[in-house]
Amino acid sequence: xxxxxxxxxxxxxxxxxxxxxxxxxxxxxxxxxxxxxxxxxxxxxxxxxxxxxxxxxxxxxxxxxxxxxxxxxxxxxxxxxxxxxxxxxxxxxxxxxxxxxxxxxxxxxxxxxxxxxxxxxxxxxxxxxxxxxxxxxxxxxxxxxxxxx
Amino acid sequence: xxxxxxxxxxxxxxxxxxxxxxxxxxxxxxxxxxxxxxxxxxxxxxxxxxxxxxxxxxxxxxxxxxxxxxxxxxxxxxxxxxxxxxxxxxxxxxxxxxxxxxxxxxxxxxxxxxxxxxxxxxxxxxxxxxxxxxxxxxxxxxxxxxxxxxxxxxxxxxxxxxxxxxxxxxxxxxxxxxxxxxxxxxxxxxxxxxxxxxxxxxxxxxxxxxxxxxxxxxxxxxxxxxxxxxxxxxxxxxxxxxxxxxx
Numbered sequence: 001x002x003x004x005x006x007x008x009x010x011x012x013x014x015x016x017x018x019x020x021x022x023x024x025x026x027x028x029x030x031x032x033x034x035x036x037x038x039x040x041x042x043x044x045x046x047x048x049x050x051x052x053x054x055x056x057x058x059x060x061x062x063x064x065x066x067x068x069x070x071x072x073x074x075x076x077x078x079x080x081x082x083x084x085x086x087x088x089x090x091x092x093x094x095x096x097x098x099x100x101x102x103x104x105x106x107x108x109x110x111x112x113x114x115x116x117x118x119x120x121x122x123x124x125x126x127x128x129x130x131x132x133x134x135x136x137x138x139x140x141x142x143x144x145x146x147x148x149x
Numbered sequence: 150x151x152x153x154x155x156x157x158x159x160x161x162x163x164x165x166x167x168x169x170x171x172x173x174x175x176x177x178x179x180x181x182x183x184x185x186x187x188x189x190x191x192x193x194x195x196x197x198x199x200x201x202x203x204x205x206x207x208x209x210x211x212x213x214x215x216x217x218x219x220x221x222x223x224x225x226x227x228x229x230x231x232x233x234x235x236x237x238x239x240x241x242x243x244x245x246x247x248x249x250x251x252x253x254x255x256x257x258x259x260x261x262x263x264x265x266x267x268x269x270x271x272x273x274x275x276x277x278x279x280x281x282x283x284x285x286x287x288x289x290x291x292x293x294x295x296x297x298x299x300x301x302x303x304x305x306x307x308x309x310x311x312x313x314x315x316x317x318x319x320x321x322x323x324x325x326x327x328x329x330x331x332x333x334x335x336x337x338x339x340x341x342x343x344x345x346x347x348x349x350x351x352x353x354x355x356x357x358x359x360x361x362x363x364x365x366x367x368x369x370x371x372x373x374x375x376x377x378x379x380x381x382x383x384x385x386x387x388x389x390x391x392x393x394x395x396x
Binding site: 005008009011012015016019020023027031034035036037038039057093094095096097101104119120121122123124125126127128129130131132133134135 | 193194195196197198199203206228231232233266267268269270273274275276310313314316317318321328329330331332334335336337345346347349350
Protein backbone atom coordinates (compact mmCIF):
# COMPACT_ATOMS: atom_id res chain seq x y z
CA UNK A 1 0.00 0.00 0.00
CA UNK A 2 1.13 3.52 -0.74
CA UNK A 3 2.77 5.04 2.41
CA UNK A 4 0.49 8.11 2.37
CA UNK A 5 -2.62 5.90 2.20
CA UNK A 6 -1.21 3.66 4.91
CA UNK A 7 -0.76 6.70 7.11
CA UNK A 8 -4.35 7.83 6.44
CA UNK A 9 -5.60 4.31 7.20
CA UNK A 10 -3.80 4.43 10.55
CA UNK A 11 -5.35 7.84 11.31
CA UNK A 12 -8.83 6.48 10.53
CA UNK A 13 -8.25 3.45 12.77
CA UNK A 14 -6.94 5.77 15.49
CA UNK A 15 -10.05 7.99 15.24
CA UNK A 16 -12.36 4.96 15.56
CA UNK A 17 -10.42 3.41 18.46
CA UNK A 18 -10.01 6.69 20.27
CA UNK A 19 -13.67 7.66 20.02
CA UNK A 20 -14.73 4.15 21.11
CA UNK A 21 -12.42 4.36 24.13
CA UNK A 22 -13.78 7.81 24.99
CA UNK A 23 -17.39 6.62 24.70
CA UNK A 24 -16.53 3.52 26.72
CA UNK A 25 -15.05 5.59 29.56
CA UNK A 26 -18.04 7.95 29.58
CA UNK A 27 -20.44 5.01 29.78
CA UNK A 28 -18.34 3.39 32.51
CA UNK A 29 -18.51 6.61 34.52
CA UNK A 30 -22.24 6.95 33.98
CA UNK A 31 -23.07 3.25 34.17
CA UNK A 32 -25.38 3.70 37.18
CA UNK A 33 -27.25 6.59 35.58
CA UNK A 34 -27.92 4.90 32.23
CA UNK A 35 -30.06 2.23 33.90
CA UNK A 36 -33.71 3.11 33.55
CA UNK A 37 -34.66 1.57 36.89
CA UNK A 38 -33.34 0.10 40.14
CA UNK A 39 -33.85 -3.63 40.76
CA UNK A 40 -35.55 -4.40 44.12
CA UNK A 41 -32.26 -5.86 45.45
CA UNK A 42 -30.62 -2.40 45.22
CA UNK A 43 -33.50 -0.90 47.17
CA UNK A 44 -33.24 -3.55 49.88
CA UNK A 45 -29.54 -2.67 50.20
CA UNK A 46 -30.42 1.01 50.51
CA UNK A 47 -28.68 2.03 47.26
CA UNK A 48 -31.72 3.99 46.02
CA UNK A 49 -32.32 7.52 47.39
CA UNK A 50 -35.35 8.06 49.63
CA UNK A 51 -37.72 10.87 48.65
CA UNK A 52 -36.15 11.34 45.19
CA UNK A 53 -37.93 10.44 41.95
CA UNK A 54 -36.71 6.96 40.94
CA UNK A 55 -37.91 3.96 38.98
CA UNK A 56 -38.09 0.38 40.21
CA UNK A 57 -38.37 -2.54 37.81
CA UNK A 58 -39.01 -6.23 38.30
CA UNK A 59 -41.58 -8.97 38.04
CA UNK A 60 -45.00 -8.46 39.62
CA UNK A 61 -45.28 -11.06 42.41
CA UNK A 62 -48.15 -13.52 41.85
CA UNK A 63 -51.22 -12.86 44.05
CA UNK A 64 -49.75 -9.58 45.32
CA UNK A 65 -51.98 -7.21 43.31
CA UNK A 66 -54.71 -5.77 45.53
CA UNK A 67 -57.20 -3.30 44.14
CA UNK A 68 -59.25 -0.95 46.27
CA UNK A 69 -63.03 -1.45 46.13
CA UNK A 70 -63.96 2.22 45.81
CA UNK A 71 -61.02 3.90 44.04
CA UNK A 72 -58.32 3.31 41.45
CA UNK A 73 -55.76 2.65 44.17
CA UNK A 74 -53.76 -0.52 43.75
CA UNK A 75 -50.88 -2.10 45.66
CA UNK A 76 -48.54 -4.76 44.38
CA UNK A 77 -45.03 -6.11 44.91
CA UNK A 78 -42.11 -6.12 42.49
CA UNK A 79 -39.41 -8.75 42.80
CA UNK A 80 -36.09 -9.66 41.20
CA UNK A 81 -36.23 -12.99 43.09
CA UNK A 82 -33.72 -11.74 45.68
CA UNK A 83 -35.78 -8.93 47.26
CA UNK A 84 -39.27 -7.44 47.07
CA UNK A 85 -40.50 -3.85 46.96
CA UNK A 86 -44.07 -2.83 47.74
CA UNK A 87 -45.64 -0.32 45.38
CA UNK A 88 -48.75 1.79 45.93
CA UNK A 89 -50.29 3.46 42.89
CA UNK A 90 -53.47 5.29 42.07
CA UNK A 91 -54.40 5.33 38.40
CA UNK A 92 -55.02 3.19 35.36
CA UNK A 93 -52.60 0.32 34.78
CA UNK A 94 -51.45 -0.54 31.23
CA UNK A 95 -53.27 -3.41 29.49
CA UNK A 96 -50.26 -5.70 29.61
CA UNK A 97 -49.74 -5.24 33.34
CA UNK A 98 -50.24 -8.57 35.08
CA UNK A 99 -49.03 -10.87 37.81
CA UNK A 100 -45.89 -12.76 36.88
CA UNK A 101 -45.09 -10.14 34.21
CA UNK A 102 -42.44 -7.43 34.14
CA UNK A 103 -43.30 -3.88 35.19
CA UNK A 104 -41.51 -0.60 35.87
CA UNK A 105 -42.94 1.80 38.47
CA UNK A 106 -41.83 5.45 38.73
CA UNK A 107 -42.26 7.40 41.96
CA UNK A 108 -40.63 8.16 45.31
CA UNK A 109 -39.64 5.81 48.14
CA UNK A 110 -41.17 6.73 51.49
CA UNK A 111 -39.56 6.13 54.89
CA UNK A 112 -41.05 2.63 55.11
CA UNK A 113 -39.36 1.61 51.85
CA UNK A 114 -42.66 1.58 49.95
CA UNK A 115 -42.64 3.10 46.47
CA UNK A 116 -45.38 5.69 46.02
CA UNK A 117 -45.72 5.44 42.24
CA UNK A 118 -46.89 8.20 39.90
CA UNK A 119 -46.56 6.04 36.77
CA UNK A 120 -46.58 2.30 36.14
CA UNK A 121 -45.33 0.86 32.84
CA UNK A 122 -45.61 -2.73 31.65
CA UNK A 123 -42.34 -4.28 30.49
CA UNK A 124 -42.74 -6.70 27.66
CA UNK A 125 -40.37 -9.66 27.32
CA UNK A 126 -38.80 -11.03 24.15
CA UNK A 127 -41.20 -13.99 23.80
CA UNK A 128 -43.57 -13.90 20.85
CA UNK A 129 -45.94 -16.77 20.06
CA UNK A 130 -49.49 -17.45 18.87
CA UNK A 131 -52.13 -18.07 21.61
CA UNK A 132 -52.45 -21.76 20.68
CA UNK A 133 -48.73 -22.30 21.21
CA UNK A 134 -48.92 -20.49 24.55
CA UNK A 135 -51.84 -22.73 25.60
CA UNK A 136 -50.00 -25.86 24.52
CA UNK A 137 -46.93 -24.79 26.48
CA UNK A 138 -49.12 -24.03 29.49
CA UNK A 139 -50.58 -27.55 29.39
CA UNK A 140 -47.27 -29.31 28.85
CA UNK A 141 -45.77 -27.45 31.81
CA UNK A 142 -42.63 -26.45 29.92
CA UNK A 143 -41.60 -22.98 28.76
CA UNK A 144 -40.41 -22.19 25.22
CA UNK A 145 -36.84 -23.21 26.06
CA UNK A 146 -37.97 -26.66 27.23
CA UNK A 147 -37.34 -25.92 30.92
CA UNK A 148 -39.92 -27.22 33.36
CA UNK A 149 -41.93 -24.50 35.04
CA UNK B 150 -10.34 -8.53 -9.31
CA UNK B 151 -8.47 -5.23 -9.02
CA UNK B 152 -9.92 -3.96 -12.28
CA UNK B 153 -13.37 -4.24 -10.67
CA UNK B 154 -12.31 -1.87 -7.89
CA UNK B 155 -10.80 0.53 -10.40
CA UNK B 156 -14.01 0.44 -12.42
CA UNK B 157 -15.98 1.27 -9.26
CA UNK B 158 -14.15 4.59 -9.25
CA UNK B 159 -15.38 5.47 -12.74
CA UNK B 160 -18.60 7.54 -12.67
CA UNK B 161 -20.06 6.42 -16.07
CA UNK B 162 -19.35 2.75 -15.32
CA UNK B 163 -20.87 2.98 -11.84
CA UNK B 164 -23.87 4.89 -13.19
CA UNK B 165 -24.53 2.19 -15.79
CA UNK B 166 -23.97 -0.83 -13.52
CA UNK B 167 -26.23 0.73 -10.85
CA UNK B 168 -28.92 1.11 -13.50
CA UNK B 169 -28.59 -2.54 -14.52
CA UNK B 170 -28.74 -3.75 -10.91
CA UNK B 171 -31.79 -1.58 -10.24
CA UNK B 172 -33.67 -3.01 -13.21
CA UNK B 173 -33.51 -6.45 -11.52
CA UNK B 174 -33.49 -5.50 -7.86
CA UNK B 175 -36.40 -3.05 -7.91
CA UNK B 176 -39.12 -5.57 -8.97
CA UNK B 177 -37.70 -8.23 -6.59
CA UNK B 178 -37.78 -5.69 -3.76
CA UNK B 179 -41.37 -4.69 -4.42
CA UNK B 180 -42.51 -8.34 -4.58
CA UNK B 181 -40.64 -9.24 -1.36
CA UNK B 182 -42.09 -6.19 0.37
CA UNK B 183 -45.67 -6.97 -0.70
CA UNK B 184 -45.41 -10.68 0.17
CA UNK B 185 -43.74 -10.02 3.51
CA UNK B 186 -46.22 -7.29 4.39
CA UNK B 187 -49.36 -9.34 3.61
CA UNK B 188 -47.91 -12.47 5.21
CA UNK B 189 -46.91 -10.64 8.37
CA UNK B 190 -49.87 -8.31 8.73
CA UNK B 191 -52.70 -10.60 7.60
CA UNK B 192 -51.71 -14.27 7.76
CA UNK B 193 -49.83 -14.69 11.02
CA UNK B 194 -51.49 -15.52 14.33
CA UNK B 195 -51.84 -12.74 16.92
CA UNK B 196 -49.44 -12.80 19.87
CA UNK B 197 -50.63 -14.52 23.06
CA UNK B 198 -50.21 -11.39 25.16
CA UNK B 199 -50.10 -8.37 22.86
CA UNK B 200 -52.78 -9.48 20.45
CA UNK B 201 -52.57 -7.74 17.09
CA UNK B 202 -50.42 -4.79 18.16
CA UNK B 203 -47.29 -6.94 17.94
CA UNK B 204 -47.60 -6.84 14.12
CA UNK B 205 -45.73 -3.55 14.13
CA UNK B 206 -42.67 -5.80 14.52
CA UNK B 207 -42.83 -6.37 10.75
CA UNK B 208 -42.04 -2.68 10.13
CA UNK B 209 -40.24 -1.69 13.31
CA UNK B 210 -37.56 -4.40 13.49
CA UNK B 211 -36.56 -4.38 9.79
CA UNK B 212 -36.34 -0.56 9.78
CA UNK B 213 -34.18 -0.56 12.92
CA UNK B 214 -31.91 -3.40 11.74
CA UNK B 215 -31.25 -1.77 8.36
CA UNK B 216 -30.79 1.66 9.99
CA UNK B 217 -27.93 0.19 12.04
CA UNK B 218 -26.41 -1.73 9.10
CA UNK B 219 -26.75 1.35 6.87
CA UNK B 220 -24.65 3.34 9.30
CA UNK B 221 -21.77 0.86 8.85
CA UNK B 222 -22.12 1.22 5.06
CA UNK B 223 -21.96 5.01 5.43
CA UNK B 224 -18.94 4.90 7.79
CA UNK B 225 -17.14 2.37 5.58
CA UNK B 226 -17.73 4.54 2.49
CA UNK B 227 -16.46 7.51 4.49
CA UNK B 228 -13.30 5.63 5.48
CA UNK B 229 -12.63 4.61 1.85
CA UNK B 230 -13.10 8.20 0.67
CA UNK B 231 -10.72 9.45 3.40
CA UNK B 232 -8.00 6.88 2.75
CA UNK B 233 -8.13 6.36 -1.02
CA UNK B 234 -9.70 9.74 -1.91
CA UNK B 235 -12.23 7.84 -4.01
CA UNK B 236 -14.91 10.24 -5.24
CA UNK B 237 -17.52 7.52 -5.69
CA UNK B 238 -17.11 6.44 -2.05
CA UNK B 239 -17.91 10.02 -1.10
CA UNK B 240 -21.04 9.82 -3.29
CA UNK B 241 -22.07 6.57 -1.55
CA UNK B 242 -21.55 8.09 1.90
CA UNK B 243 -23.63 11.15 1.06
CA UNK B 244 -26.38 8.93 -0.43
CA UNK B 245 -26.62 6.77 2.73
CA UNK B 246 -27.38 9.53 5.21
CA UNK B 247 -30.97 10.54 4.26
CA UNK B 248 -32.04 6.89 3.81
CA UNK B 249 -30.64 5.96 7.21
CA UNK B 250 -32.32 8.97 8.79
CA UNK B 251 -35.68 7.94 7.30
CA UNK B 252 -35.33 4.34 8.52
CA UNK B 253 -34.32 5.47 12.01
CA UNK B 254 -37.31 7.82 12.07
CA UNK B 255 -39.65 4.97 11.05
CA UNK B 256 -38.21 2.76 13.80
CA UNK B 257 -38.68 5.48 16.42
CA UNK B 258 -42.23 6.36 15.36
CA UNK B 259 -43.46 2.75 15.08
CA UNK B 260 -41.80 2.01 18.42
CA UNK B 261 -43.70 4.89 20.03
CA UNK B 262 -46.99 3.72 18.50
CA UNK B 263 -46.37 0.21 19.85
CA UNK B 264 -45.14 1.50 23.20
CA UNK B 265 -48.36 3.31 24.04
CA UNK B 266 -50.63 0.21 24.18
CA UNK B 267 -47.89 -2.17 25.40
CA UNK B 268 -45.86 -0.23 27.95
CA UNK B 269 -48.37 2.52 28.67
CA UNK B 270 -46.18 5.36 27.38
CA UNK B 271 -45.09 6.79 24.02
CA UNK B 272 -41.58 7.58 25.10
CA UNK B 273 -39.20 6.70 27.87
CA UNK B 274 -35.55 7.75 28.17
CA UNK B 275 -34.12 4.26 28.37
CA UNK B 276 -30.76 3.28 26.89
CA UNK B 277 -32.10 1.69 23.69
CA UNK B 278 -34.47 4.49 22.73
CA UNK B 279 -32.07 7.29 23.63
CA UNK B 280 -29.18 5.76 21.68
CA UNK B 281 -31.52 5.29 18.71
CA UNK B 282 -32.43 8.99 18.91
CA UNK B 283 -28.69 9.79 18.86
CA UNK B 284 -28.43 7.67 15.68
CA UNK B 285 -31.13 9.83 14.08
CA UNK B 286 -29.21 12.97 15.03
CA UNK B 287 -25.97 11.48 13.64
CA UNK B 288 -27.62 10.78 10.29
CA UNK B 289 -29.22 14.23 10.19
CA UNK B 290 -25.87 15.69 11.30
CA UNK B 291 -24.12 14.15 8.29
CA UNK B 292 -26.81 15.53 5.95
CA UNK B 293 -26.60 19.01 7.51
CA UNK B 294 -22.79 19.06 7.71
CA UNK B 295 -22.48 18.18 4.03
CA UNK B 296 -24.74 21.06 3.06
CA UNK B 297 -22.95 23.48 5.40
CA UNK B 298 -19.73 23.48 3.32
CA UNK B 299 -19.35 25.22 -0.03
CA UNK B 300 -16.24 23.19 -0.74
CA UNK B 301 -17.48 19.65 -1.44
CA UNK B 302 -14.09 18.05 -0.75
CA UNK B 303 -13.94 19.60 2.73
CA UNK B 304 -17.58 18.61 3.28
CA UNK B 305 -16.82 14.99 2.39
CA UNK B 306 -13.85 14.90 4.76
CA UNK B 307 -15.81 16.38 7.69
CA UNK B 308 -18.77 14.03 7.14
CA UNK B 309 -16.47 10.99 6.87
CA UNK B 310 -14.88 11.85 10.22
CA UNK B 311 -18.31 12.43 11.81
CA UNK B 312 -19.65 9.10 10.56
CA UNK B 313 -16.50 7.27 11.75
CA UNK B 314 -16.75 8.79 15.22
CA UNK B 315 -20.49 8.04 15.36
CA UNK B 316 -19.82 4.39 14.53
CA UNK B 317 -19.22 3.73 18.24
CA UNK B 318 -22.97 4.26 18.77
CA UNK B 319 -23.95 1.18 16.73
CA UNK B 320 -22.71 -1.56 19.11
CA UNK B 321 -24.08 0.55 21.99
CA UNK B 322 -27.57 0.50 20.45
CA UNK B 323 -27.29 -3.20 19.75
CA UNK B 324 -26.09 -4.20 23.23
CA UNK B 325 -27.95 -1.49 25.23
CA UNK B 326 -30.76 -3.86 26.26
CA UNK B 327 -28.23 -6.38 27.62
CA UNK B 328 -25.84 -3.95 29.31
CA UNK B 329 -28.38 -1.85 31.20
CA UNK B 330 -31.83 -2.17 32.69
CA UNK B 331 -34.10 -0.81 29.98
CA UNK B 332 -37.81 -0.87 29.27
CA UNK B 333 -37.16 -2.17 25.75
CA UNK B 334 -37.07 -5.96 25.65
CA UNK B 335 -33.93 -7.86 24.53
CA UNK B 336 -33.64 -9.21 20.99
CA UNK B 337 -36.02 -12.07 20.07
CA UNK B 338 -33.96 -13.21 17.07
CA UNK B 339 -30.74 -14.73 18.34
CA UNK B 340 -27.68 -15.62 16.28
CA UNK B 341 -26.62 -18.17 18.88
CA UNK B 342 -29.25 -20.39 20.45
CA UNK B 343 -32.96 -20.54 19.88
CA UNK B 344 -34.95 -17.46 18.92
CA UNK B 345 -37.71 -16.61 21.36
CA UNK B 346 -40.21 -15.85 18.62
CA UNK B 347 -42.40 -18.60 17.21
CA UNK B 348 -41.22 -19.85 13.75
CA UNK B 349 -44.63 -18.97 12.21
CA UNK B 350 -43.96 -15.33 13.16
CA UNK B 351 -40.21 -15.45 12.51
CA UNK B 352 -40.24 -16.36 8.80
CA UNK B 353 -42.28 -13.35 7.60
CA UNK B 354 -40.09 -11.17 9.84
CA UNK B 355 -36.91 -12.52 8.22
CA UNK B 356 -38.45 -11.90 4.79
CA UNK B 357 -39.29 -8.32 5.78
CA UNK B 358 -35.73 -7.75 7.05
CA UNK B 359 -34.37 -9.01 3.71
CA UNK B 360 -36.88 -6.78 1.87
CA UNK B 361 -35.79 -3.73 3.87
CA UNK B 362 -32.13 -4.46 3.02
CA UNK B 363 -33.19 -4.52 -0.62
CA UNK B 364 -35.13 -1.26 -0.21
CA UNK B 365 -32.02 0.32 1.32
CA UNK B 366 -29.86 -0.90 -1.59
CA UNK B 367 -32.36 0.38 -4.18
CA UNK B 368 -32.61 3.81 -2.54
CA UNK B 369 -28.83 3.95 -2.19
CA UNK B 370 -28.23 3.17 -5.87
CA UNK B 371 -30.91 5.65 -7.01
CA UNK B 372 -29.48 8.38 -4.77
CA UNK B 373 -25.99 7.64 -6.04
CA UNK B 374 -27.08 7.80 -9.69
CA UNK B 375 -28.71 11.18 -9.12
CA UNK B 376 -25.64 12.47 -7.29
CA UNK B 377 -23.28 11.22 -10.02
CA UNK B 378 -25.32 12.99 -12.71
CA UNK B 379 -25.27 16.22 -10.71
CA UNK B 380 -21.51 16.10 -10.15
CA UNK B 381 -20.69 15.08 -13.71
CA UNK B 382 -23.23 17.41 -15.32
CA UNK B 383 -20.50 19.18 -17.34
CA UNK B 384 -18.87 16.04 -18.75
CA UNK B 385 -19.39 14.68 -22.23
CA UNK B 386 -20.86 11.31 -21.22
CA UNK B 387 -23.67 12.97 -19.26
CA UNK B 388 -24.39 15.37 -22.14
CA UNK B 389 -24.52 12.40 -24.50
CA UNK B 390 -26.82 10.54 -22.10
CA UNK B 391 -29.15 13.56 -21.85
CA UNK B 392 -29.33 13.81 -25.65
CA UNK B 393 -30.04 10.06 -25.97
CA UNK B 394 -32.79 10.38 -23.39
CA UNK B 395 -34.37 13.25 -25.30
CA UNK B 396 -34.59 11.40 -28.61
